[in-house]
Amino acid sequence: MKTTASPEILSLLPIDRELATPLQQQIYDGIRNAILAGLLRAGQRVPSTRALATDLGVSRLPVLTAYDQLLHEGYLEGRIGSGTFVSVSVPDDALRSVSPIQSRRSTKHSPSRTARTGRGRHLADPLPRHRDDGGFRPFRVSLPALDQFPHTIWSRLVARHARALTPARMAYGDPAGVASFRAAVAEHLRTARAVRCEAEQVLIVSGSQAALCICAAALLGRSDIVAMEEPGYPGAHSALATRGAVIAPVPIDHEGIQIDSLNALGSKVRAAYVTPSHQYPIGTAMTATRRLELIEWATRHSAWILEDDYDSEFRYVSRPLGALQGMDAHERVIYIGTFSKVLFPSIRVGYIVVPPSLRDEFLAAREALDIFSPTLYQLALTDFIREGHFARHLRRMRALYLSRRGALLEGLAAHCADHLTIHNADAGLHISTLLHDGVDDRDVVRRMIARGLSGAALSTCYAGDACQTGLLLGFGGSDETVITGATRVLGEILRQGA
Amino acid sequence: MKTTASPEILSLLPIDRELATPLQQQIYDGIRNAILAGLLRAGQRVPSTRALATDLGVSRLPVLTAYDQLLHEGYLEGRIGSGTFVSVSVPDDALRSVSPIQSRRSTKHSPSRTARTGRGRHLADPLPRHRDDGGFRPFRVSLPALDQFPHTIWSRLVARHARALTPARMAYGDPAGVASFRAAVAEHLRTARAVRCEAEQVLIVSGSQAALCICAAALLGRSDIVAMEEPGYPGAHSALATRGAVIAPVPIDHEGIQIDSLNALGSKVRAAYVTPSHQYPIGTAMTATRRLELIEWATRHSAWILEDDYDSEFRYVSRPLGALQGMDAHERVIYIGTFSKVLFPSIRVGYIVVPPSLRDEFLAAREALDIFSPTLYQLALTDFIREGHFARHLRRMRALYLSRRGALLEGLAAHCADHLTIHNADAGLHISTLLHDGVDDRDVVRRMIARGLSGAALSTCYAGDACQTGLLLGFGGSDETVITGATRVLGEILRQGA
Numbered sequence: 001m002k003t004t005a006s007p008e009i010l011s012l013l014p015i016d017r018e019l020a021t022p023l024q025q026q027i028y029d030g031i032r033n034a035i036l037a038g039l040l041r042a043g044q045r046v047p048s049t050r051a052l053a054t055d056l057g058v059s060r061l062p063v064l065t066a067y068d069q070l071l072h073e074g075y076l077e078g079r080i081g082s083g084t085f086v087s088v089s090v091p092d093d094a095l096r097s098v099s100p101i102q103s104r105r106s107t108k109h110s111p112s113r114t115a116r117t118g119r120g121r122h123l124a125d126p127l128p129r130h131r132d133d134g135g136f137r138p139f140r141v142s143l144p145a146l147d148q149f150p151h152t153i154w155s156r157l158v159a160r161h162a163r164a165l166t167p168a169r170m171a172y173g174d175p176a177g178v179a180s181f182r183a184a185v186a187e188h189l190r191t192a193r194a195v196r197c198e199a200e201q202v203l204i205v206s207g208s209q210a211a212l213c214i215c216a217a218a219l220l221g222r223s224d225i226v227a228m229e230e231p232g233y234p235g236a237h238s239a240l241a242t243r244g245a246v247i248a249p250v251p252i253d254h255e256g257i258q259i260d261s262l263n264a265l266g267s268k269v270r271a272a273y274v275t276p277s278h279q280y281p282i283g284t285a286m287t288a289t290r291r292l293e294l295i296e297w298a299t300r301h302s303a304w305i306l307e308d309d310y311d312s313e314f315r316y317v318s319r320p321l322g323a324l325q326g327m328d329a330h331e332r333v334i335y336i337g338t339f340s341k342v343l344f345p346s347i348r349v350g351y352i353v354v355p356p357s358l359r360d361e362f363l364a365a366r367e368a369l370d371i372f373s374p375t376l377y378q379l380a381l382t383d384f385i386r387e388g389h390f391a392r393h394l395r396r397m398r399a400l401y402l403s404r405r406g407a408l409l410e411g412l413a414a415h416c417a418d419h420l421t422i423h424n425a426d427a428g429l430h431i432s433t434l435l436h437d438g439v440d441d442r443d444v445v446r447r448m449i450a451r452g453l454s455g456a457a458l459s460t461c462y463a464g465d466a467c468q469t470g471l472l473l474g475f476g477g478s479d480e481t482v483i484t485g486a487t488r489v490l491g492e493i494l495r496q497g498a
Numbered sequence: 499m500k501t502t503a504s505p506e507i508l509s510l511l512p513i514d515r516e517l518a519t520p521l522q523q524q525i526y527d528g529i530r531n532a533i534l535a536g537l538l539r540a541g542q543r544v545p546s547t548r549a550l551a552t553d554l555g556v557s558r559l560p561v562l563t564a565y566d567q568l569l570h571e572g573y574l575e576g577r578i579g580s581g582t583f584v585s586v587s588v589p590d591d592a593l594r595s596v597s598p599i600q601s602r603r604s605t606k607h608s609p610s611r612t613a614r615t616g617r618g619r620h621l622a623d624p625l626p627r628h629r630d631d632g633g634f635r636p637f638r639v640s641l642p643a644l645d646q647f648p649h650t651i652w653s654r655l656v657a658r659h660a661r662a663l664t665p666a667r668m669a670y671g672d673p674a675g676v677a678s679f680r681a682a683v684a685e686h687l688r689t690a691r692a693v694r695c696e697a698e699q700v701l702i703v704s705g706s707q708a709a710l711c712i713c714a715a716a717l718l719g720r721s722d723i724v725a726m727e728e729p730g731y732p733g734a735h736s737a738l739a740t741r742g743a744v745i746a747p748v749p750i751d752h753e754g755i756q757i758d759s760l761n762a763l764g765s766k767v768r769a770a771y772v773t774p775s776h777q778y779p780i781g782t783a784m785t786a787t788r789r790l791e792l793i794e795w796a797t798r799h800s801a802w803i804l805e806d807d808y809d810s811e812f813r814y815v816s817r818p819l820g821a822l823q824g825m826d827a828h829e830r831v832i833y834i835g836t837f838s839k840v841l842f843p844s845i846r847v848g849y850i851v852v853p854p855s856l857r858d859e860f861l862a863a864r865e866a867l868d869i870f871s872p873t874l875y876q877l878a879l880t881d882f883i884r885e886g887h888f889a890r891h892l893r894r895m896r897a898l899y900l901s902r903r904g905a906l907l908e909g910l911a912a913h914c915a916d917h918l919t920i921h922n923a924d925a926g927l928h929i930s931t932l933l934h935d936g937v938d939d940r941d942v943v944r945r946m947i948a949r950g951l952s953g954a955a956l957s958t959c960y961a962g963d964a965c966q967t968g969l970l971l972g973f974g975g976s977d978e979t980v981i982t983g984a985t986r987v988l989g990e991i992l993r994q995g996a
Binding site for chain 1: 633634641644645647649652653656657660661663665666667668669670671703704705707708711715720736737740741742842843844845846862865866867868869870871872873874875
């Protein structure tokens, strides 16, 4: 098999053992960048993992890991009996159009800087809030492990900046946010999420809800159409419809939002709201092919893509996916994130990364909304990121959530398997499950609440008629023992309802 | 003169020397409440100050002070040679309509509780922001004395709550705000601003700009007309026009917004934005007569009054005026305030007091905007108010600003009197002045900026053609020496331009 490893691909993979970046990541980045830059074309065969490992002089494990991720994301596809290829369905044009940006920015934005280190990613807030059911009940969707937050460090940083509050920090601040904080966010997004941005493109806002309101104010007029994934995040509706825009639900399939359906909406579509890294509520990741098709669609229609990158930080089955924004050479993507879930909701700090061409509109919309965000938390967060606490917290939480997710999957297998199918448990803070046809998921959730549980009904995430019923079960906010007990109760509820 | 003191009016003035409330305030409240309740009618004569003092068995000073305030606010009017009367122009109907509410609430909301103690009022943010000229230059409009803020106390409270941040305080909070904080704000507004409200009516938001956006979302549809005072606060435009509403500038006179012009706008007017306690930018206080006419107008048209009570806290020529909201028996007033100026702008905490009938709409609009406000500052502010630091800070600032205002008035008299007329210096953090006809105030401001000063041009506050030019000169942010020096520079600038 060694012969399939062409010299070309080796030149694209400048593996450097001296770098802190793990080998698997260097390999992943090299191949991905080569595909995006058009250096590896659709249908082109890539070396086998064994051959590439030999040629690179590395063990096979990092190559296997990198290929697995690339297959998962849809950059590569396997053909039985004949090897591994660059996906045929990746549109050639979309790929080639990325290349100038890639090379233009390559000096200041080298692959190792864009490499996703698996640390320090963010979670936005896709929670269809249940203001009254809420609290800390088991299965509460999108609730992080608040008791595991490093309180002592955080309160020390807050107290430090509260003491040091100078008149300049007390006065009206920059509507875009505190400069040092924007720089820290931009750096984090570049390295952890492969977002291509400078600090000037970052606007600090009070969370993803405010971010969506600002998007609506900056981009949408009356009767404009906004496409939304169906099923999708209900909280986005109210914000995006602010200016009289019309929400058009667009079905998703296993690759992501359906481009045919998008095209069918015609030319009045101004924007599409998507959750490419972890579809809310279903959980699937948008494939590379679909991402490129979506960017191509937006470019052709002069439409905008609103990327809500809400909880791709916590990924359990493969490495975290890079942001859609990082693949966009046409500056059609507005990228949204928040610290609500990765730290805690009442911090009320989020951000928007806007294309340079839109900066003035967004700044005006942001200022009209509430002028600027409180300064104290921006300063404390800057230190929290710069001093490494943020990355450390994320690492700890990833291990914690992996264990809690494991308890939930085991509990569901033991107690609920006859009534409920796991649909997706790849990432984030909840598992999406499907109920049997004809089971009313809202009724199940009502009975769960009556028994002291939380959770959300999948059918509430449909703007139109729900075509599936199921349960969204959060596992972030409860420990393993509680989760196991809760699955036992859920099993009883499901048996009673059957 | 003793005979004019009717027994009726004495029964309306249950003076109690045991109360902490000063006598002058008890007298003021008693007469004002009697007028609002229709117990004293338009045109009715009231006792002379000497007679009333004798009948009440108090010295004349508190009676003089109370009458002076009532005359200033337009509840009373003097007729040369014949005494003092309840204003004839106060509309009878408007007065009588207040009475049921007054009596309905009298048990839980006694006059001494509604009494305005002269402490603890708020400032909203009516600053036409000058993001780049800004900083701490002399004459910067709406800049408080940030260096005089009690940093040590504040940082202790913030640190206390940062340390005590429980999971419940870190999770998603009530969109209306932290309950204890809303109760503290409601109590403060009742006693300091004569706002009639319960904690349930208070929504905590991130400042007056956000408050106006929420008003627009809750109340205004496309093509609705919103009346705004002309000249008025430019920052309100962008927020109120959010949903496609049309801004209609309505001229003001020396009593406030002109009702005839409001009526001329017809029935499509959904709301009127006003600054009754200290008109921005001019500085006049809306008279009681005009307030009642405005409420009557709103009731007749089913329109809403948006009361931005922005800096009535700091009043130098008479006691602070009660809020318009407190005179409204028809629940047409939405009351807006913020801690930006009374504490510091980067705190980003404000509030809306909504009529009970509108609570659901406002809560939905508030939640759609950015879900809820950060919890930490709400908790710290609750303690800051409850422990008396807020009232103490306001008292200190009132004395400080009085002295800074004095320095500005003296400096203007000494250096600028030939070129500039003081228009209003009654209240707040700036003085409004008029320039001679034909002098371009924007040009003067440009030259002020070039000389290291700040300030704002009156003509920028007109939505239509400016009919007056002048300078708004802030005195909150600089000490007396700096202010005196700045007036000397301003004198040079004005002489050069003449």
